[in-house]
Amino acid sequence: MTATPTLPTDAGNGPVFDEADPQYRGVARHEYLATLREGPVPIAWDMFGRAHLLRYHDVRSVFLDPEGAVNVGAGLAIALGATSGPLFDWQSHALIVQNPPRHTAMRGAIRSINARLARRLAPLIEEQAHRLVDEFPSDGVVDLVHAFCFTLPVRVIMGLLGLPESDEAQIGEWSPRALPSRPEGVPDADRVNALFREYAEARIEERRSAPRDDDLLTDLIHAQDRGDITRDELWATVQTLVLAGHETTSGALATGVHAMLTHENQWEQLRSDPSLAEGAAEEMLRWDAAAPEMGRVLTRDWEIGDRTLHAGTVVALNLTSANRDPRVFDRPDDFDIRRSNSKEHLSFGVGIHRCTGAPVAQVEMPIALRVLVERLDHLSLAEEPTYDPGFFRQFDSLRVHVRTDPRRAR
Numbered sequence: 001m002t003a004t005p006t007l008p009t010d011a012g013n014g015p016v017f018d019e020a021d022p023q024y025r026g027v028a029r030h031e032y033l034a035t036l037r038e039g040p041v042p043i044a045w046d047m048f049g050r051a052h053l054l055r056y057h058d059v060r061s062v063f064l065d066p067e068g069a070v071n072v073g074a075g076l077a078i079a080l081g082a083t084s085g086p087l088f089d090w091q092s093h094a095l096i097v098q099n100p101p102r103h104t105a106m107r108g109a110i111r112s113i114n115a116r117l118a119r120r121l122a123p124l125i126e127e128q129a130h131r132l133v134d135e136f137p138s139d140g141v142v143d144l145v146h147a148f149c150f151t152l153p154v155r156v157i158m159g160l161l162g163l164p165e166s167d168e169a170q171i172g173e174w175s176p177r178a179l180p181s182r183p184e185g186v187p188d189a190d191r192v193n194a195l196f197r198e199y200a201e202a203r204i205e206e207r208r209s210a211p212r213d214d215d216l217l218t219d220l221i222h223a224q225d226r227g228d229i230t231r232d233e234l235w236a237t238v239q240t241l242v243l244a245g246h247e248t249t250s251g252a253l254a255t256g257v258h259a260m261l262t263h264e265n266q267w268e269q270l271r272s273d274p275s276l277a278e279g280a281a282e283e284m285l286r287w288d289a290a291a292p293e294m295g296r297v298l299t300r301d302w303e304i305g306d307r308t309l310h311a312g313t314v315v316a317l318n319l320t321s322a323n324r325d326p327r328v329f330d331r332p333d334d335f336d337i338r339r340s341n342s343k344e345h346l347s348f349g350v351g352i353h354r355c356t357g358a359p360v361a362q363v364e365m366p367i368a369l370r371v372l373v374e375r376l377d378h379l380s381l382a383e384e385p386t387y388d389p390g391f392f393r394q395f396d397s398l399r400v401h402v403r404t405d406p407r408r409a410r
Ligand code: HEM
Pocket: 095, 096, 097, 107, 113, 157, 240, 241, 244, 245, 246, 248, 249, 250, 252, 285, 289, 290, 291, 294, 295, 346, 347, 348, 349, 350, 352, 353, 354, 355, 356, 357, 358, 360, 361
């Protein structure tokens, strides 16, 4: 099923790799990274000159030292050649790339996204998951990405922000194009980011004139009124939440279900014991990091293996590789929903930027799995999927055979 990865070339510094290499973009990503991670230098340079840290403990220690490694602001946009324009503007104000004190203020504005909120959302998530399965054919082929994995998290995040379900299709069309992985994607990303901002600002103004008691958008507007966040930070946060809230969960669900269906007995185990759903979700998150890498700039010299990375080096914390580090995960390339330490994955990051939405995803993913095993009599792969070329790890589509269980129809 997988291609053999070509060996990276040595450029004096250490190995170099091209993230656009079809092998890296496709199913061979993990073999490709293992070759690099287990080589003599556990660092690989990408085509943008960023040093990818590949081992778990290196990645974790950089995450945990927000003074020794700071965020890069619009660094990703700049690396793609966007030094101004809508993509650059969004990236400049996005919470995820800020440092304290702006980061602290912006994070405070969304502190209501927490485990308590996630538990409160559970019945709504379950209802939405059932509604989506209601639309499946009783016996036929369905694209699980669009019919389920993508739509469920979009509905959840739109619901949290109090945005109408009727905007879902538009958001679904923009999102995969908003954050490109290659410079060629920038012009389209600029167009989409301009539209996204216009959309966010229009919804903010609507809500400002008709505030609600119970939605995150109203909370964010209050935070701006109090002076905690700026006007730019407000629209950028709305856009970040919409994107971060579903592209990630959607990718993790789709690549995880695929892993479940292509590894012997995993789906069957879950079917016979749905209480395994929480563990299965963590293993899915470990298996293929949906947000594959996070950038930082080093502010002091760091020892990585026997190399020194100097202050000023731009690093990419490669979560995909860290999650398969055999120093932490026994038999890392086995997909095992009963793995005892899958929760140690780094897919949500760790430290001050740890994913705000992790509690939501950790409620949403097990619910999604339980609804699927409960409602489906049969689920199998109809064809091998191809990967989306964007930043997030996701399939273009995931075509599966489904047969719904008529006894479980609602
Ligand atoms: C499987 C699902 C998800 C994955 C894999 C994921 C991944 C991540 C990662 C790796 C970070 C850390 C960034 C860094 O350290 O540079 C992050 C941050 C963030 N995530 Fe998630 N995320 C997921 C779901 C969500 C959801 C559902 C939401 C919103 C409800 C969300 C909102 C955010 C926000 C706002 C941040 C920025 C936090 C900060 O910078 O302080 N994410 N996410």
